[in-house]
Amino acid sequence: MPLSEFALIQRFFTKQRVINPSTLLGIGDDCALLSIPDGYELAVTTDTMVENVHFFAGTDPDLLGHKLLAVNLSDLAAMGAKPVSVTLALTLPRVDENWLTAFAQGFLKLAERYSVDLIGGDTTSGPLTLTVQAMGLVPKNQALRRSSAHPGDFIYMTGLLGDAGLGLKIKQGYDCADSEAALMRFNRPEPQVEAGQALIGIANACIDLSDGLAGDLAHILEQSQVGACLDWDALPLSNAVLSYITDTGDWSMPLTAGDDYELCFTVSPGQADKLTIAATKIGIIESQPGLRLSRTGHIQPLEVKGFEHFS
Numbered sequence: 001m002p003l004s005e006f007a008l009i010q011r012f013f014t015k016q017r018v019i020n021p022s023t024l025l026g027i028g029d030d031c032a033l034l035s036i037p038d039g040y041e042l043a044v045t046t047d048t049m050v051e052n053v054h055f056f057a058g059t060d061p062d063l064l065g066h067k068l069l070a071v072n073l074s075d076l077a078a079m080g081a082k083p084v085s086v087t088l089a090l091t092l093p094r095v096d097e098n099w100l101t102a103f104a105q106g107f108l109k110l111a112e113r114y115s116v117d118l119i120g121g122d123t124t125s126g127p128l129t130l131t132v133q134a135m136g137l138v139p140k141n142q143a144l145r146r147s148s149a150h151p152g153d154f155i156y157m158t159g160l161l162g163d164a165g166l167g168l169k170i171k172q173g174y175d176c177a178d179s180e181a182a183l184m185r186f187n188r189p190e191p192q193v194e195a196g197q198a199l200i201g202i203a204n205a206c207i208d209l210s211d212g213l214a215g216d217l218a219h220i221l222e223q224s225q226v227g228a229c230l231d232w233d234a235l236p237l238s239n240a241v242l243s244y245i246t247d248t249g250d251w252s253m254p255l256t257a258g259d260d261y262e263l264c265f266t267v268s269p270g271q272a273d274k275l276t277i278a279a280t281k282i283g284i285i286e287s288q289p290g291l292r293l294s295r296t297g298h299i300q301p302l303e304v305k306g307f308e309h310f311s
Helices: 005-013 061-078 097-113 163-171 180-187 193-198 213-224 239-248 269-274
Strands: 023-025 040-050 082-092 117-125 129-139 154-157 203-208 227-231 263-267 280-286 290-295 298-301
Touching (some): 061 082, 082 193, 097 117, 163 180, 163 239, 203 213, 213 227, 213 263, 213 290, 263 269
Parallel strands (some): 227 290
Antiparallel strands (some): 040 129, 154 280, 203 263, 227 280, 290 298
């Protein structure tokens, strides 16, 4: 007999124990109840992933569960928020118990690592679509925003740039001798949760790199009403990405490819020595509007954009 909606939830998504002190009531009632400690604000984000738009059909469900939660935790990290809880909405073409077991395992394993409670959600029938709403706590009036960059700020980013984009190229047929690391970055991103919290009181503006450095940094520039110049030689590119550029001539790929889920942030020069996380300085904020790239001794306008669903 097919599982009912409530039996599905009970079987696959209620094994997690309540592990966050802010959760007063989790799955099992009409609503969940959360407690917001004094001196904190609630940060809320929502992301949806659709089969054949955000992920390939046949993607390992364990990896998919991890990535679905990771991309939402990455948004919280960009605000400097500590994750608290999530809701999960699943639209499924059919009930596949093996698929659900693996998906729940990937999702809940990452949730437990960050003491995140799954407190509710919904299930329905239809094309495979996965939605998470994530909530986190950030000290009052200290959330990192996109609108606070200033001329003269240094631009930094965590991690490497373009490896997830290379992983996508490999999935699309590009032949890479060393594909394992790039595919791992594409399939299993690691949200920079601790880094985001460490930037509170140091960074001026911050964003996570979900749709590409050029497109995401442009959001900071627009919101802050400033411009920027990136230094090509300073970009943290892996040997595999550099080999791809040499092989294809596609130097813009690491600037435009998404799914890195690293943090890009700006810091005033006087605050730079307070950074306690590993990060690479990749450019500078300028008063002149627009995004520019210093490459091979020349400064050129950088008009490339990140991924857009309705372009």
